[in-house]
Amino acid sequence: MKDKSILAVDDESELLKMLQSVFERAGYTKITTASSGKEALAIFRENQPDMVILDVMMPGIDGFTVLKEIRKTSTIPVLMLTARGEADDKFLGFENGADDYLIKPFLPKELLLRVQAILNRAYC
Template structure:
């Protein structure tokens, strides 16, 4: 029986892998390492880890492809790494299902903090049923189910958590930093664009579904689930 979370590090730079492994082992994590996208997917399927640290620039299959394939079969947390800092890279990674994003070079202490924060968020659901209903909307977090006007809506894990948090606090405004802390589990470490991306994705999936509620932007402040 495994006592420590296992982290799968996927990066073609062996020095980066050794660097990450050194710091993670000090924190008592078990480590697996892959330098190739296709190999990483094979390893993942045979022995799923507790969390994946995933570089974008990989041989055979890049990080975006690997993230996409993992999300087809698992909601295991993924932290993406890249030397690129363009907003397009961040948005694409988040839309594909990554839970967090770091740009190289990075502070190892920050990486450790993010790993621990993401793992804290990824806990088995409790036996208590967490569900809530409004006109035209039913959300069940335990069963990962959203129904709008008798139609099931497919959401990614973090989209589901964000929606459930907002509908559980109807008509209350939250800043991006508050949502990062409550849904992603850390404060001031994440890029606020993470929240924007997920709100936009939710809107695309829920827009024009009901006149009874909406995901509303409060300009200069944040977001709220408004019940009319």
């Protein structure tokens, strides 16, 4: 599963660097990052990643809108990674097709294990 491509989307550059580092240390070699919803959609359309890790609160196009756009053409796994932990936000994520929802702050190992579990279910 470590050969699968992952797109990580967040407007916090330090968090993106940390995500990239966590996945690379775990042996993942195809990690792409985007710092906005607009950039994420462009990368998604061009590269068709195997999974997306998606923040909700971003300037311009928010994560829920990105998720809706992805779901128009794809069933790839999407994990929402966000500070928005209210029940209604979680429900909205799942109703729009998210496969998982993890609230910040999070444990990097937990994120890694969730991603591995999702990829195993989706691609085995």
